[in-house]
Amino acid sequence: MTTGIETKPRSKTKRRTAPKEVRRLQLIEATVDCIAERGISGTTMAAVTGRAGLSMGIVSLHFESKDNLLNATLTHLSQEVRSTWAGLMKDDTLAPAERLWAVAMSSFDPRIFNPTKISVWFAYFGEVQYRVLYRKIVESFDDERTDVLEDLCESLNAGDPIDVASIAGGIESFSDGLWLNAILYPEKFTRDYCISQMATFLRATFPAHFQKPSLGVSA
Amino acid sequence: MTTGIETKPRSKTKRRTAPKEVRRLQLIEATVDCIAERGISGTTMAAVTGRAGLSMGIVSLHFESKDNLLNATLTHLSQEVRSTWAGLMKDDTLAPAERLWAVAMSSFDPRIFNPTKISVWFAYFGEVQYRVLYRKIVESFDDERTDVLEDLCESLNAGDPIDVASIAGGIESFSDGLWLNAILYPEKFTRDYCISQMATFLRATFPAHFQKPSLGVSA
DNA sequence: TAGACTAATGAATGACTATTCATTCGTTAT
DNA sequence: ATAACGAATGAATAGTCATTCATTAGTCTA
Structure with missing residues (x-):
């Protein structure tokens, strides 16, 4: 009978101290793995620190409490999503339509869509x-993405009486729904399937900007 | 200093026994309220039974364990959603387009969308x-709804090479995404807003069947 | 009304967990 | 090399919670 807690064998080379940021990231990543495997309530301090190959007391040393660790983990996830779409916005060779497409599709980047x-x-x-x-926490990052999406929709529909906030809300909702179905029905809602669903959605919403053939963009 | 556990004052009229099904439903409803208020991990036996106005031991008497109570509660929720859309399918005066519209919109019925x-x-x-x-549990009920949606999509596109499974998947994903946003951003994603989003989605997907004006249906 | 049956109770039990802190040990400066 | 510092440890603590079961009390039958 095992405890169910996986403890990464403490490395024999007994290096101990490490920079604060290294330890924080190490604990956040262990927390992500733990939550995926056992849920938030099953994510005990013993499970997190065991998985990180560290001792129990380390969490209060770097995060003060379990709640803080959980908050920091959510913030980390949010930043990861943010950097995934924000990275694409730096490319200023992209036309607005291409940007909108890229940002919408970034939800299915393997780094965050797994x-x-x-x-x-x-x-x-x-x-x-x-x-x-x-x-x-979620809201603060989502707001930023919503603003970007609204601006992009706006630039595709200059002059049209279309409610850009509504379209942006639709893109985000659809994306969220595909995420949910990806964990409920992973066999059907694969990455490719979700991308093709989003492509259909974008083409239906902006028929003048996105064409069928190569699942690319056309202005 | 309170415990934070709301205990419905045990009624003074000391009726005690009640039919099995009454107690089961009473406990399931208390569980729903508890989870909404404190999450699954905060839903302790003391919280559930206190809210139901019963004693701690009652859960093992009717459900054997907490896990069983949680499973029964999810099954109850699923049945509630099922009966919401299945009720609409009984009306055989409705044309396929009207049925599809009704089933898609049933996700926002106040009985389940709150x-x-x-x-x-x-x-x-x-x-x-x-x-x-x-x-x-979720899958067993979802499968049934997916089949119904696929059949309805099929009857609207007889002869078309459209992938009905994909369209049904799109409707379900969009619906799920709107639900998520309804709890994240309740101010923006009201019932009316979600219904209008779904209406836009259906019109874009079946332009030949659904027209703009009154948010009704036209064959 | 008495006896039998069963629903319901809730204190006690045992298992589990976040947090603390005295101690250990690696690192750095002198 | 050694002292001083602070990162890291993990056993101990204090608290929470699901489950059990001996007891209580409605309800039904004869």
């Missing part, structure tokens, strides 16, 4: 109703 | 990755 990461996201969403801080 | 119910759904989704049974 069973581990997505299930951690939904573990947090499941507590968002009564954990005000979780909502605040 | 902050309490939606947040409980996402509390379960958050654990679906490592609780195989949760996935099984």
Whole structure:
């Protein structure tokens, strides 16, 4: 009978001290793995520190408390998503239509679109109703993305009486729904399937900007 | 200093026994309220039974264990969603287009589309990755709805080479995404807003069947 | 009404967990 | 090389919670 807690065998070469940021990241990554594997409530201090190959007391040393570690982990995930789409915005050779396409598709970048990461996201969403801080963290990053999407939609529909906020909201909702189905039905909602769903959505929404053939962009 | 556990004052009229089904439903409803308020991990036996106005031991009497109560609660939620759309299918005066519209819109029926119910759904989704049974329960009800949606899409596109499974998947994903945003951003994603989003989606997907003016249906 | 049956109770139990802090040990400066 | 510092440890603590079961009390039958 095992405990179910996987403890990475403490390395025999007994290096001990490490820079603060290294330890923080190490613990955050162990937390992500733990939540994916056992959920937030199953993510005990012993499980996280064991997986990180460190001792129990280390969390309070670097994060003060479990709650802080959980908040830091959500912030880390949010930053990871942010950098995925924000990286694409730096490329100023892209036309607005291409940018919109790229940002919408960035939700399915393998770095963030994989069973581990997505299930951690939904573990947090499941507590968002009564954990005000979780909502605040998610919101602060989402707002930024929403603004970018709205600006891009605006530039594709200059003069049209189309509600850009509504279109941006639709893109985000659809993307979120595909994420959820990717963990519920991973066989059907593969990365390729989700990308093709989003492509269909974008083409239906902006028929003048996106054409069928190569799943690329055409202005 | 309070415990934070709301105990419905035990009624003074000391009726005690009640039919099995009454107690089961009473406990399931208390569980739904508890999860919405404190999440699954905060849903202790003391919290559930206190809210139901019963004693701690009652859960093992009617459900054997906490896990069984949680499974029964998810099954209950699934049945509630099922009966919401299945009820609409009984009306055989409806044309296929009207049925598709009605089934898609049933996701936003106030009986199931409200902050309490939606947040409980996402509390379960958050654990679906490592609780195989949760996935099984949700899947068994979703499959049925998917079949109905696919059949309806099929009858609207007779002869067209359109992938009905993909369209049905799109409707379900979009619906799920709107649900998620309804708990993340309740101010923006109101019932009316979500309905209008879904209407836009359906019109874009079936331009020949759904027209703009009254947000109704036209064959 | 008495006796039998079963629903319901809730204190006790045992298992589990976040947090603390005295101690250990690697690193750096002298 | 050694002292001083601070990172890291993990056993101990204090608290929480699901489950059990001996007891209580409605309800039904004869």
